[in-house]
Amino acid sequence: MKRLEKSFEHLLFTSRWVMGPVYLGLALALVILLFKFAKEIWVLFADIMTATGGELIIGVLSLVDIALIMNLLIIIMFSGYENFVSKMDDLHSHQDRPEWMGHIGFSDLKLKLIGSIVAISGIELLKAFMNVDNLSDRHLAWMVGIHVTFLFSGLFYAGMDRLAGKGH
Template structure:
């Protein structure tokens, strides 16, 4: 019976590698976002002389939005892989290794995730306000409501983290 239990535990432990293709899929998502970023930059420069100041600001905010999403994907890929699949032992002494890598736990990851979502939502809301003439009051109300929901969710996550004694 002990052999069956040990074998089952090894199977469960090995199943963590099923997450590896998911993290590779996030790498592919970053490639898609990079193409979108290039398209946005190209469009921004193509209309630099004819675009209004508001249109340029919206274009730049779109670039910031994509950069935030890509940064979030990096954090999720690195910390998720190291927390749930395998340590990146060969990279511990790499000169370009980020300082936070290997130090973000699941709780920290949740806080960073909700913080990024709030920032992305805020940028989307700012872009909407820059283009307010094309929005209905109902649409704008939904956007503000969703942003406030994300904001309060982030505050609650941070409070729960601090209460549980894991806050820094």
């Protein structure tokens, strides 16, 4: 029976590698977002002479939005891989290794995720306010409501995380 238990535990432990292709897929998503970024910057430069100030600001905010999402994907890929699949031991001495790599736990990862979602939502809301003439009051109200929901969710999560940390 002990042998069966050991085999089962080994199978469970090894199953973490099922997440490997997921992190590879996120790396491919970075490439897709890079193409989206290139398209956005191309449109921004193509319209530079005819665009209004508001349209240029919306274009730049779109670039910032894509950059935030790409940064978030990198954090999720590295932290998720190191927390749930395998340590990147060969990269500990690499000169370009980010300082946070290997130090972000699951709780930190969730806080960064909710913080990024709030930031991305805020940028989308700002873009909507820059284009307020083309949106209905109902649409804007929904956007504000969703943003406030994300904001309070993040604050409540951070508060719960802080309370849980004080008990240790």
